Amino acid sequence: MFERKNGVKIYFPDGHLEKPVWDAMIEAGYKLKKSERGYHISVDHPEIILKQVRPQIMPFYIMRGRGDGGFTGEDILENSMLRYEKLNEKVVVVERLPFRPTKLVVAVSEEMYPGVKTIEDLKEVAGDKELMFASEFPDLAKKYCEEKGLNAIVFDPIGKTEASILPPDPEADLILEITEFGTTLRENGCRIIDVVKDPVYSVFIANKESYSNPHKRKLMENLITDIKEVLDSRNLVSFLFNVPDENDIPKILEFLTSEGFDPTVSKLAKGGVAIHIIIDRSKVKFLKPVIREMGGKRIATQPVISFGE
Missing domain, CATH: 3.40.190.10 (Periplasmic binding protein-like II)
Structure with missing residues:
Protein backbone atom coordinates (compact mmCIF):
# COMPACT_ATOMS: atom_id res chain seq x y z
CA MET A 1 0.00 0.00 0.00
CA ARG A 100 -25.95 7.88 -17.75
CA PRO A 101 -27.20 4.38 -16.83
CA THR A 102 -26.47 1.74 -19.47
CA LYS A 103 -27.37 -1.91 -20.02
CA LEU A 104 -25.29 -5.02 -20.60
CA VAL A 105 -26.47 -6.97 -23.65
CA VAL A 106 -25.61 -9.89 -25.88
CA ALA A 107 -25.78 -9.18 -29.63
CA VAL A 108 -25.17 -10.84 -32.99
CA SER A 109 -24.85 -9.61 -36.57
CA GLU A 110 -28.25 -9.52 -38.31
CA GLU A 111 -26.55 -10.40 -41.60
CA MET A 112 -24.63 -13.38 -40.23
CA TYR A 113 -27.52 -14.68 -38.09
CA PRO A 114 -30.72 -13.35 -39.73
CA GLY A 115 -33.11 -15.73 -37.95
CA VAL A 116 -31.56 -15.49 -34.49
CA LYS A 117 -33.70 -13.49 -32.04
CA THR A 118 -32.75 -15.14 -28.73
CA ILE A 119 -29.77 -16.92 -27.19
CA GLU A 120 -31.69 -20.20 -27.53
CA ASP A 121 -32.07 -19.53 -31.27
CA LEU A 122 -28.30 -19.06 -31.50
CA LYS A 123 -27.59 -22.30 -29.66
CA GLU A 124 -29.94 -24.15 -32.01
CA VAL A 125 -28.35 -22.64 -35.14
CA ALA A 126 -24.80 -23.28 -33.86
CA GLY A 127 -25.40 -26.91 -32.90
CA ASP A 128 -22.06 -28.49 -31.98
CA LYS A 129 -20.04 -25.59 -33.41
CA GLU A 130 -17.76 -23.77 -30.95
CA LEU A 131 -18.73 -20.09 -31.02
CA MET A 132 -16.38 -17.12 -30.72
CA PHE A 133 -17.59 -14.74 -28.00
CA ALA A 134 -16.04 -11.23 -27.87
CA SER A 135 -16.28 -8.95 -24.86
CA GLU A 136 -14.37 -6.35 -22.85
CA PHE A 137 -15.82 -8.23 -19.88
CA PRO A 138 -14.40 -11.72 -20.51
CA ASP A 139 -15.02 -13.00 -16.99
CA LEU A 140 -18.66 -11.94 -17.15
CA ALA A 141 -18.90 -13.53 -20.60
CA LYS A 142 -17.50 -16.82 -19.26
CA LYS A 143 -20.02 -16.75 -16.42
CA TYR A 144 -22.78 -16.10 -18.96
CA CYS A 145 -21.65 -19.12 -21.02
CA GLU A 146 -21.82 -21.32 -17.94
CA GLU A 147 -25.29 -20.09 -17.02
CA LYS A 148 -26.67 -20.48 -20.56
CA GLY A 149 -24.85 -23.70 -21.45
CA LEU A 150 -23.15 -21.96 -24.35
CA ASN A 151 -20.22 -23.64 -26.11
CA ALA A 152 -17.95 -20.68 -26.78
CA ILE A 153 -14.39 -19.40 -26.69
CA VAL A 154 -14.35 -16.03 -24.90
CA PHE A 155 -11.82 -13.35 -25.87
CA ASP A 156 -11.26 -9.62 -25.38
CA PRO A 157 -11.17 -7.85 -28.79
CA ILE A 158 -9.18 -4.90 -27.33
CA GLY A 159 -11.17 -2.14 -28.96
CA LYS A 160 -14.57 -1.66 -30.61
CA THR A 161 -16.28 -4.85 -29.58
CA GLU A 162 -19.10 -4.64 -32.16
CA ALA A 163 -16.54 -4.54 -34.99
CA SER A 164 -15.62 -8.16 -34.27
CA ILE A 165 -19.03 -9.46 -35.44
CA LEU A 166 -19.33 -7.30 -38.55
CA PRO A 167 -19.26 -9.11 -41.92
CA PRO A 168 -17.54 -10.11 -44.09
CA ASP A 169 -15.50 -12.77 -42.24
CA PRO A 170 -16.26 -11.63 -38.67
CA GLU A 171 -13.90 -12.59 -35.87
CA ALA A 172 -16.73 -13.40 -33.44
CA ASP A 173 -20.22 -14.88 -33.51
CA LEU A 174 -21.60 -12.86 -30.63
CA ILE A 175 -20.62 -10.09 -28.24
CA LEU A 176 -21.32 -9.04 -24.64
CA GLU A 177 -21.41 -5.25 -24.72
CA ILE A 178 -22.52 -2.14 -22.85
CA THR A 179 -25.00 0.12 -24.61
CA GLU A 180 -27.07 3.16 -23.62
CA PHE A 181 -29.84 3.06 -26.23
CA GLY A 182 -28.63 0.39 -28.68
CA THR A 183 -28.14 3.03 -31.40
CA THR A 184 -24.53 2.15 -32.27
CA LEU A 185 -25.36 -1.55 -32.38
CA ARG A 186 -28.32 -0.97 -34.70
CA GLU A 187 -26.29 1.33 -36.95
CA ASN A 188 -23.75 -1.48 -37.34
CA GLY A 189 -26.38 -4.07 -38.20
CA CYS A 190 -26.31 -5.80 -34.80
CA ARG A 191 -29.32 -7.31 -33.05
CA ILE A 192 -29.64 -7.59 -29.27
CA ILE A 193 -30.65 -11.15 -28.40
CA ASP A 194 -30.40 -10.98 -24.60
CA VAL A 195 -30.28 -8.32 -21.87
CA VAL A 196 -27.95 -9.48 -19.10
CA LYS A 197 -28.27 -6.46 -16.75
CA ASP A 198 -30.46 -3.36 -16.95
CA PRO A 199 -29.78 -0.79 -15.68
CA VAL A 200 -26.02 -0.73 -15.13
CA ARG A 234 -30.83 18.42 -12.01
CA ASN A 235 -34.36 17.20 -11.36
CA LEU A 236 -35.19 20.14 -9.09
CA VAL A 237 -36.32 23.68 -9.82
CA SER A 238 -37.20 26.73 -7.76
CA PHE A 239 -40.92 27.40 -8.15
CA LEU A 240 -41.76 31.04 -7.48
CA PHE A 241 -44.97 33.05 -7.67
CA ASN A 242 -46.70 36.11 -6.27
CA VAL A 243 -49.95 36.19 -4.32
CA PRO A 244 -51.17 39.82 -4.57
CA ASP A 245 -54.50 39.26 -2.79
CA GLU A 246 -54.03 38.85 0.98
CA ASN A 247 -57.20 36.70 1.15
CA ASP A 248 -55.64 34.00 -1.07
CA ILE A 249 -52.54 33.54 1.09
CA PRO A 250 -53.90 31.24 3.85
CA LYS A 251 -55.46 28.68 1.48
CA ILE A 252 -52.33 28.54 -0.70
CA LEU A 253 -50.04 28.05 2.30
CA GLU A 254 -52.35 25.43 3.74
CA PHE A 255 -52.36 23.57 0.42
CA LEU A 256 -48.55 23.69 0.02
CA THR A 257 -47.84 22.51 3.57
CA SER A 258 -50.38 19.69 3.21
CA GLU A 259 -48.45 18.59 0.09
CA GLY A 260 -45.21 18.39 2.09
CA PHE A 261 -43.65 21.72 1.09
CA ASP A 262 -42.11 24.22 3.52
CA PRO A 263 -42.56 27.48 1.58
CA THR A 264 -40.51 30.63 1.94
CA VAL A 265 -42.82 33.65 2.16
CA SER A 266 -41.64 37.23 1.51
CA LYS A 267 -43.69 40.43 1.65
CA LEU A 268 -44.18 42.40 -1.57
CA ALA A 269 -43.73 46.20 -1.52
CA LYS A 270 -47.25 46.86 -2.83
CA GLY A 271 -49.01 44.25 -0.70
CA GLY A 272 -49.33 40.50 -0.89
CA VAL A 273 -46.48 38.03 -0.75
CA ALA A 274 -43.98 36.15 -2.92
CA ILE A 275 -43.80 32.39 -2.30
CA HIS A 276 -40.88 30.08 -3.09
CA ILE A 277 -40.65 26.29 -2.96
CA ILE A 278 -38.27 23.68 -4.42
CA ILE A 279 -40.00 21.02 -6.49
CA ASP A 280 -39.22 18.12 -8.81
CA ARG A 281 -39.23 19.40 -12.40
CA SER A 282 -41.72 16.71 -13.50
CA LYS A 283 -44.37 17.98 -11.04
CA VAL A 284 -44.34 21.62 -12.20
CA LYS A 285 -46.92 21.07 -14.95
CA PHE A 286 -49.39 19.69 -12.40
CA LEU A 287 -48.80 22.37 -9.74
CA LYS A 288 -49.03 25.42 -12.02
CA PRO A 289 -52.77 25.21 -12.81
CA VAL A 290 -53.62 24.58 -9.14
CA ILE A 291 -51.67 27.64 -7.99
CA ARG A 292 -53.18 29.81 -10.75
CA GLU A 293 -56.67 28.77 -9.69
CA MET A 294 -55.93 29.64 -6.08
CA GLY A 295 -54.72 33.16 -6.94
CA GLY A 296 -51.03 32.75 -7.77
CA LYS A 297 -49.60 35.22 -10.32
CA ARG A 298 -46.34 35.63 -12.26
CA ILE A 299 -45.38 31.97 -11.82
CA ALA A 300 -41.74 31.23 -12.70
CA THR A 301 -39.20 28.44 -12.37
CA GLN A 302 -35.41 28.46 -12.32
CA PRO A 303 -32.67 25.81 -11.94
CA VAL A 304 -31.34 25.13 -8.48
CA ILE A 305 -28.41 23.34 -6.87
CA SER A 306 -29.50 21.95 -3.53
CA PHE A 307 -26.73 21.50 -0.94
CA GLY A 308 -28.01 18.66 1.20
CA GLU A 309 -31.38 18.09 2.80
Missing part, protein backbone atom coordinates in the same frame (compact mmCIF):
# COMPACT_ATOMS: atom_id res chain seq x y z
CA PHE A 2 1.46 3.37 -1.04
CA GLU A 3 1.21 5.97 1.74
CA ARG A 4 -0.43 9.28 0.87
CA LYS A 5 -0.47 10.95 4.25
CA ASN A 6 -2.02 14.16 3.01
CA GLY A 7 -5.00 13.81 0.72
CA VAL A 8 -6.35 11.19 -1.64
CA LYS A 9 -5.55 9.95 -5.13
CA ILE A 10 -8.74 9.55 -7.14
CA TYR A 11 -8.92 7.79 -10.50
CA PHE A 12 -10.89 9.80 -13.04
CA PRO A 13 -12.60 7.76 -15.81
CA ASP A 14 -12.21 8.06 -19.55
CA GLY A 15 -14.77 6.85 -22.11
CA HIS A 16 -18.51 7.46 -21.73
CA LEU A 17 -18.13 8.31 -18.02
CA GLU A 18 -15.58 11.11 -18.53
CA LYS A 19 -17.96 13.93 -19.51
CA PRO A 20 -20.68 13.23 -16.91
CA VAL A 21 -18.14 13.12 -14.05
CA TRP A 22 -16.29 16.18 -15.39
CA ASP A 23 -19.53 18.20 -15.80
CA ALA A 24 -20.81 17.24 -12.34
CA MET A 25 -17.56 18.29 -10.65
CA ILE A 26 -17.53 21.60 -12.55
CA GLU A 27 -21.15 22.27 -11.51
CA ALA A 28 -20.20 21.44 -7.92
CA GLY A 29 -17.59 24.21 -7.98
CA TYR A 30 -14.36 22.33 -8.77
CA LYS A 31 -11.97 23.85 -11.30
CA LEU A 32 -10.50 21.13 -13.52
CA LYS A 33 -7.81 21.23 -16.17
CA LYS A 34 -6.43 18.30 -18.12
CA SER A 35 -2.68 18.05 -18.68
CA GLU A 36 -1.19 18.11 -22.18
CA ARG A 37 -0.95 14.33 -22.34
CA GLY A 38 -4.35 13.94 -20.73
CA TYR A 39 -3.43 11.65 -17.82
CA HIS A 40 -3.27 14.12 -14.96
CA ILE A 41 -6.16 16.44 -14.15
CA SER A 42 -5.41 19.42 -11.95
CA VAL A 43 -8.08 20.38 -9.44
CA ASP A 44 -8.34 23.39 -7.14
CA HIS A 45 -8.36 21.25 -4.00
CA PRO A 46 -5.07 20.90 -2.10
CA GLU A 47 -5.83 17.35 -0.90
CA ILE A 48 -7.21 15.72 -4.06
CA ILE A 49 -5.03 14.21 -6.81
CA LEU A 50 -6.87 13.20 -10.00
CA LYS A 51 -5.40 10.79 -12.55
CA GLN A 52 -7.28 9.58 -15.61
CA VAL A 53 -7.27 5.87 -16.37
CA ARG A 54 -9.62 3.42 -18.06
CA PRO A 55 -12.47 2.35 -15.75
CA GLN A 56 -11.68 -1.31 -16.61
CA ILE A 57 -8.35 -1.21 -14.74
CA MET A 58 -9.48 0.93 -11.80
CA PRO A 59 -10.68 -1.87 -9.49
CA PHE A 60 -7.29 -3.61 -9.84
CA TYR A 61 -5.31 -0.45 -9.10
CA ILE A 62 -7.51 0.37 -6.11
CA MET A 63 -7.33 -3.21 -4.85
CA ARG A 64 -3.53 -2.94 -4.92
CA GLY A 65 -3.59 0.42 -3.10
CA ARG A 66 -2.13 2.43 -5.98
CA GLY A 67 -5.09 4.78 -5.70
CA ASP A 68 -7.54 5.55 -2.93
CA GLY A 69 -10.76 5.62 -4.98
CA GLY A 70 -12.28 6.06 -8.40
CA PHE A 71 -15.32 6.08 -10.69
CA THR A 72 -16.13 2.91 -12.61
CA GLY A 73 -19.14 0.86 -13.77
CA GLU A 74 -21.03 -1.89 -11.96
CA ASP A 75 -20.33 -4.19 -14.91
CA ILE A 76 -16.59 -3.55 -14.73
CA LEU A 77 -16.58 -4.04 -10.98
CA GLU A 78 -18.46 -7.34 -11.28
CA ASN A 79 -16.04 -8.53 -13.99
CA SER A 80 -13.09 -7.59 -11.75
CA MET A 81 -14.62 -9.42 -8.79
CA LEU A 82 -14.76 -12.59 -10.89
CA ARG A 83 -11.15 -12.08 -12.02
CA TYR A 84 -9.42 -11.08 -8.77
CA GLU A 85 -9.98 -13.23 -5.70
CA LYS A 86 -8.96 -10.57 -3.18
CA LEU A 87 -11.05 -7.74 -4.65
CA ASN A 88 -13.97 -8.18 -2.23
CA GLU A 89 -11.59 -8.00 0.72
CA LYS A 90 -9.71 -4.93 -0.52
CA VAL A 91 -12.33 -2.75 -2.25
CA VAL A 92 -15.53 -1.15 -0.94
CA VAL A 93 -18.40 0.33 -2.98
CA VAL A 94 -18.89 3.79 -1.47
CA GLU A 95 -21.78 5.03 -3.62
CA ARG A 96 -23.91 4.11 -6.60
CA LEU A 97 -24.22 7.10 -8.95
CA PRO A 98 -26.86 7.63 -11.69
CA PHE A 99 -24.42 8.79 -14.38
CA TYR A 201 -25.00 2.20 -12.94
CA SER A 202 -21.71 3.88 -12.18
CA VAL A 203 -20.10 3.39 -8.79
CA PHE A 204 -17.47 5.13 -6.71
CA ILE A 205 -15.17 2.54 -5.18
CA ALA A 206 -12.43 2.90 -2.60
CA ASN A 207 -9.55 0.92 -1.20
CA LYS A 208 -10.79 -0.48 2.14
CA GLU A 209 -7.64 0.56 3.99
CA SER A 210 -7.87 4.09 2.63
CA TYR A 211 -11.56 4.24 3.48
CA SER A 212 -10.85 3.20 7.06
CA ASN A 213 -8.63 6.29 7.43
CA PRO A 214 -10.99 8.99 8.83
CA HIS A 215 -9.35 11.86 6.95
CA LYS A 216 -9.25 10.08 3.57
CA ARG A 217 -12.80 8.83 4.08
CA LYS A 218 -14.04 12.35 4.78
CA LEU A 219 -12.35 13.70 1.64
CA MET A 220 -13.88 10.99 -0.56
CA GLU A 221 -17.33 11.30 1.02
CA ASN A 222 -17.31 15.09 0.60
CA LEU A 223 -16.44 14.70 -3.09
CA ILE A 224 -19.22 12.15 -3.61
CA THR A 225 -21.72 14.29 -1.69
CA ASP A 226 -20.87 17.29 -3.88
CA ILE A 227 -21.46 15.23 -7.03
CA LYS A 228 -24.67 13.65 -5.73
CA GLU A 229 -26.10 17.06 -4.84
CA VAL A 230 -25.49 18.22 -8.41
CA LEU A 231 -27.10 15.10 -9.87
CA ASP A 232 -30.09 15.31 -7.53
CA SER A 233 -30.53 19.00 -8.27
